Amino acid sequence: MTCNGSDAIAAALEAVGVDTVFSVPSAHNLPILDAIERRGGIRVIGCRHEQGVAHAADAHARTTGALAVGVVSGGPGTANTMGGLYEAHFASSPVLLITSQVESSHLGRGRGYVHEAESQAAMLSTVCREVVTATSADDLAETVLRLRRVACTGRPRPVALEVPLDLQTAIVPPPDAAALVASARVPLRRGAPDAGRLDDAARLLASAERPVIWAGGGVIRSGAADELLELARRWHAPVLTSREGRGAINELDGLSIGSYATLRSMRDFLATCDVMLAVGTRFQMYPTAQWQLPIPEALVHLDTDPTVIGRSYPAAVSLCADARLGLAGLTDLLSEPPPEVATSRSGHLKAGQETAGVARDLVAQQAGPDHLRISATIARHRPADGVLVCDATVPAYVWGDRLVPIVEPRTSIRSAAAGIGPGMAMALGAATASSSHTVLLQGDGGFMLGIAELASAVQSNARIVVCLFDDGGYGMLRDIDALNGGGSNGGFDLSTPDFFAVATAFGARTARVAGPDEFESEFVAALAHDGPTLLHVDMGALAPLRRTWGT
Structure with missing residues (x-):
């Protein structure tokens, strides 16, 4: 041939x-x-x-x-x-x-x-x-x-x-x-930890009375969720994740304290921690409140990329290795703590769980009653193995990234660089890799930047539920402008099309939503549809979001 x-x-x-x-x-x-x-x-x-x-x-x-x-x-x-x-x-x-x-x-x-x-x-x-x-x-x-x-x-x-x-x-x-x-089929090379540094790291972890783990996206990329959970159990440590690290631990597990690091209650909790293990993270700007979080000086930083270790926070022990191998190595070296230390760690874990509860309550207040019910509907009905895609939009920032629990690795995707508009194409990519429905949280401004890929989703019969939150423009920019004194308008009030008509013309199943009850019935119907559905949510008909910037 x-x-x-x-x-x-x-x-x-x-x-x-x-x-x-x-x-x-x-x-x-x-x-x-x-x-x-x-x-x-x-x-x-x-x-x-x-x-x-x-x-x-x-x-x-x-x-x-x-x-x-x-x-x-x-x-x-x-x-x-x-x-x-x-x-x-x-x-x-x-x-x-x-x-x-x-x-x-x-x-x-x-x-x-x-x-x-x-x-x-x-x-x-x-x-x-x-x-x-x-x-x-x-x-x-x-x-x-x-x-x-x-x-x-x-x-x-x-x-x-x-x-x-x-x-x-x-x-x-x-x-x-x-x-x-x-x-x-030749296995990809995974960097093994240096034995001496691994010993140093294990000794520092063993000294902790109030430990905490910060898990980033590198845990998921390494396929190290099981190793993370095993170490957290062995160390009796609560696990805090970055936004990219969501899914590194089941957020319904008692060891998870969510991705609330920038909220005041969690900042105060971090200030009480005496040793931190940071895994697969570079401590980006937003997850660290512009690098103002009180990260413990006794920091073990484990990452496969040596250039990110110590870049934003100095590490007491630098451990350059694959996350899975590094976590497994640390677990092997950690023994059960003395009773008095175990008691201290248990009390600290309980404090972390209570702190996470306070943080969740604050986010629920910021969401307001209608958005809170919508988030609860998604959490209740979304398949656990389906992917949640969050574009750069206010509902995603307020509650999508924080209230909808992620229970499996690789089921949370967002615009990591905070660019607006990739959501529709990302949902297409996720849906073609999953046997379950993909849920997309998208604003009307961002949707217009990638609207053509709705046609791609229809043609490929991708099972996507597009939750389109329409406030007639770039709501986030309105909020930022108001915070800075207002008055610029800056092109963020948009003339948008009839999204119901446009999506219908593309061949997608479409519904208009003006409240939480309508959202639930239409969301459930969308999950039963073998193909893409667009739910056009009129944000003007919902109780407003109440987010305070910086939280």
């Missing part, structure tokens, strides 16, 4: 276990897409914009924990992916972008070849760990395998492959499928 460079790429993608590819087709990537579809082992999801391709692949990777792939065309198509790749980079997602480049004989000559982009690789390198411009069709399969390892090893990052048009169709020897699979 005659094979070309595109066939080699498709074979390599199958070998590494890719089952879904997101794409915007173009004359410059059709050979690759044709090869993928000819083989039949990978589903191609057509998106409506290249930024949507990147966002969907990012969310797919976060949901599965495996490499996700986008295929676009070079030049303007690749430029369109940059916002999505920026988010994937910020969120540490293993995404492979496959794009085109002009024919090899024209590359670098600046003659105005269609979609010519001589600095495309340099542009991609700002948000990718590695960018490869292929120079030989014979190497394409091995390059895909290698880039997958680069993307998935250590702290995950996006990678990119540029394939000149002539190499996509160049004849190559048929790929050895068995050899590709054997190569792909």
Whole structure:
């Protein structure tokens, strides 16, 4: 059988276990897409914009924990992916972008070849760990395998492959499928902790009377939820998570004290802790109240990326290792504490649980009665293994990220870089990786930035419940403007379409919602629908949110 460079790429993608590819087709990537579809082992999801391709692949990777792939065309198509790749980079997602480049004989000559982009690789390198411009069709399969390892090893990052048009169709020897699979199955390297530092860390943990664990997204990326829970039990320590760390521990477990670190009651509790173990986190700006939280000086910081350890808070013990291996190693070294220490830790854990209760009550007050009931409806009916996607919108910030419990890893996705608008594409990516309905919390302003991907969801029959909270503009910016004195208007009052009519025209199931009772009945119906549903929630008909900024 005659094979070309595109066939080699498709074979390599199958070998590494890719089952879904997101794409915007173009004359410059059709050979690759044709090869993928000819083989039949990978589903191609057509998106409506290249930024949507990147966002969907990012969310797919976060949901599965495996490499996700986008295929676009070079030049303007690749430029369109940059916002999505920026988010994937910020969120540490293993995404492979496959794009085109002009024919090899024209590359670098600046003659105005269609979609010519001589600095495309340099542009991609700002948000990718590695960018490869292929120079030989014979190497394409091995390059895909290698880039997958680069993307998935250590702290995950996006990678990119540029394939000149002539190499996509160049004849190559048929790929050895068995050899590709054997190569792909070689386990990814996990960094093991240094034995001496592990001993130092264990001694410091053993000295704690009032311990606390801070779990970040690195716990989930490492697949270390079980190891985290085992260590927390052994150490008798409450677990606080960052927003990206939600799902690292079941938030209904008695050891979980939520993701409330910036609330006053939790800040006061942190000030009483004498030893902290921070795992898989870089202590970002918002989760630390702009680095003002009282993190204990006796800090053990465990992370696979050595550059983040001590960056924001000095570590008493630095432990550079994979989260799963590091947590397991610490658990093995920790013994049961003396009775008096165990009593102290138990009292401290109870104090943490009470503090979390106070924090939840405050968030409930901020949500107000109607939003509180809506959040309770989602919590009650949303499948535990379904993904909750939170765009950058006020309801998500107030209650979606804090009141709807996350009980399994990889079921909470949000705009980690706080960019507005990726929600619809992210929901598409998550839904194509899950057997359960995906729930999206989205504002009307952000929805307009990615509305085209609703058509993608309809075409792919993705089971998504879009909870569209409509306040006629950028409500968050209104609040920020009011906080700063007001008066600018700043373009945040928007003329928006009839979302019911638009979603219906796209072919989505649609309903209007003006209160909590209507929301519950329509939400339950949406979960029974085999396809996307848009619930248009009129925020003007609800009791207002009462959030205080900084909380």
